[in-house]
Amino acid sequence: MTDGQAQAGTPPLTIYLIKQLELAVRSFLDEALRPFGLTTFQYTALTVLGRREGGLSSAQLARRSFVRPQTMNEMVHALEARGLIERVHEPGNRRVMLATLTPGGRELLDACEPHVQELERLLLRDMPAGQRALFRRSLENGIASLTHAR
Amino acid sequence: MTDGQAQAGTPPLTIYLIKQLELAVRSFLDEALRPFGLTTFQYTALTVLGRREGGLSSAQLARRSFVRPQTMNEMVHALEARGLIERVHEPGNRRVMLATLTPGGRELLDACEPHVQELERLLLRDMPAGQRALFRRSLENGIASLTHAR
DNA sequence: CGCATATCAGATGAACTGAAATAT
DNA sequence: CATATTTCAGTTTATCTGATATGC
Numbered sequence: 367m368t369d370g371q372a373q374a375g376t377p378p379l380t381i382y383l384i385k386q387l388e389l390a391v392r393s394f395l396d397e398a399l400r401p402f403g404l405t406t407f408q409y410t411a412l413t414v415l416g417r418r419e420g421g422l423s424s425a426q427l428a429r430r431s432f433v434r435p436q437t438m439n440e441m442v443h444a445l446e447a448r449g450l451i452e453r454v455h456e457p458g459n460r461r462v463m464l465a466t467l468t469p470g471g472r473e474l475l476d477a478c479e480p481h482v483q484e485l486e487r488l489l490l491r492d493m494p495a496g497q498r499a500l501f502r503r504s505l506e507n508g509i510a511s512l513t514h515a516r
Numbered sequence: 517m518t519d520g521q522a523q524a525g526t527p528p529l530t531i532y533l534i535k536q537l538e539l540a541v542r543s544f545l546d547e548a549l550r551p552f553g554l555t556t557f558q559y560t561a562l563t564v565l566g567r568r569e570g571g572l573s574s575a576q577l578a579r580r581s582f583v584r585p586q587t588m589n590e591m592v593h594a595l596e597a598r599g600l601i602e603r604v605h606e607p608g609n610r611r612v613m614l615a616t617l618t619p620g621g622r623e624l625l626d627a628c629e630p631h632v633q634e635l636e637r638l639l640l641r642d643m644p645a646g647q648r649a650l651f652r653r654s655l656e657n658g659i660a661s662l663t664h665a666r
Numbered sequence: 667c668g669c670a671t672a673t674c675a676g677a678t679g680a681a682c683t684g685a686a687a688t689a690t
Numbered sequence: 691c692a693t694a695t696t697t698c699a700g701t702t703t704a705t706c707t708g709a710t711a712t713g714c
Contacts, residue, residue, distance in 0.1 A: 376567070379636050380648070381541050383655040385560060388538035390662035391531050393582040407704095410535055417526070425671055432543035437705055439672065461671055461713040486529050488665055489658050498530070501654040504647060505533040508639050512540040515638055557680090575695055587681050589696065611689040611695055 384508075391489065398481040402474060403448075407431070408441060409482075412467065412475050415451060421464030423456070450474060534658075541639065548631040552624060553598075557581070558591060559632075562617065562625050565601060571614030573606070600624060 395406045404412070411427055422430075428438035442465055445451045450471035456462040467475070490498055545556045554562070561577055572580075578588035592615055595601045600621035606612040617625065640648055 377652075378563075378567070379632065380652055380655070381545070381632070381636055381639060382560070382563065383652060383659065384534070384538050384541055385556070387655050387659050387662075388534050389582045390659055391534055394662060394665075395531065406535070410532065413528075413532065417528070423671070432539045434706070435671070436673075436707090440704085443673090459671085459714065463672075482529065482531070486531055489531060489661055491661050493654060493657050493661075497650065497654060500647065500650065502527075502530055502533060504643060504651040504654070505530070505537050507643050509533065509537050509540060511639055511641050511643075512537075512544060515544075555680095573695070584682070585695070586683090586697080590680085593697090609690070609695090613696075 391485070394485050394488070395482070398485060399478060402478055404474070404478065408445060409475075409478060411438075411441065411445070412450065412471060415465055415467050416472065416475055418466070421454070421466040423462050423464055427465070445471070541635070544635050544638070545632070548635060549628060552628055554624070554628065558595060559625075559628060561588075561591065561595070562600065562621060565615055565617050566622065566625055568616070571604070571616040573612045573614055575612075577615070595621070 392406050395409070399406060399409050411431065414427065414430060415422060424439045424442045425435045427442065428435045431438065442451070442453070446453060446465070449468055451465045452468050453463040453465045456464050493501065542556050545559070549556060549559050561581065564577065564580060565572060574589045574592045575585045577592065578585045581588065592601070592603070596603060596615075599618055601615045602618050603613040603615045606614050643651065
């Protein structure tokens with residue numbers, strides 16, 4: 367039995383399309399990152415930290431990824447045990463631990479970069495160049511709408 | 517400590533934006549569907565079946581959601597045990613079981629509909645109406661690029 | 667005291683690997 | 691025989707709930 371396409375009775379919701387696209391992206395990304403021993407979730411956390419200067423607390427990372435602080439805490443500990451991140455007490459608040467990339471973490475991230483870029487290219491392959499910037503703005507628009515709603 | 521925004525040193529990749537948006541959507545959807553005893557993943561499968569006439573096999577659903585056939589099989593059995601779907605042998609192939617919504621499954625799906633529509637509205641709240649159709653086409657474009665690449 | 671952060675412990679669910687049976 | 695679907699069994703990982711300690 368072969369796979370056909372969905373019926374066009376009612377057009378699928380935008381949130382459904384987002385979910386389908388993310389499923390596809392994650393499938394590719396998981397495969398690309400497996401040789402590096404990273405899940406997509408871990409990779410995303412590392413890139414967030416890599417984009418930051420001063421580091422982020424586990425609780426901040428949790429909010430950003432919509433998971434419980436306990437869940438993120440476990441992941442942070444795992445990344446720290448592997449030497450990919452290090453954590454230091456925030457100067458003004460000794461309770462808070464700020465996580466930053468170690469040189470090894472940065473190195474691993476850089477090693478993943480070409481594969482991730484390859485996926486980015488594949489995703490945008492058939493999209494007109496003039497449409498890409500607007501696509502990104504639309505995604506950011508949606509993120510902002512949902513993030514500020516809670 | 518307050519949450520700031522990401523540094524603008526290098527612009528985030530499109531695949532990263534997709535992931536962030538999907539995280540936000542899933543977070544809202546999980547919350548909205550919890551009272552109905554459905555996960556986002558189960559809800560998605562039900563909507564796919566609801567859009568179909570003749571039903572889909574577990575293996576087809578698995579490919580569509582990028583999970584192993586075993587994983588989807590378990591979910592299909594759970595939905596069948598709850599009476600939300602029913603499965604019949606495909607006429608031409610007695611090995612294949614085609615799943616379709618039961619009236620109860622359709623009813624549950626309809627009950628979820630308003631909450632899902634509410635999320636759709638929230639997502640698109642601040643997006644110019646003229647931009648929405650293009651946004652959907654871009655998402656579909658990306659899905660097609662990645663799906664046909666395997 | 668109220669609140670946020672970090673963390674431990676136990677329970678639960680989701681997905682995986684491996685293998686086997688059935689049908690075309 | 692080769693391939694696809696379904697399914698069982700066992701394992702691993704992830705995430706959750708609940709509770710506790712610490713610092714502001």
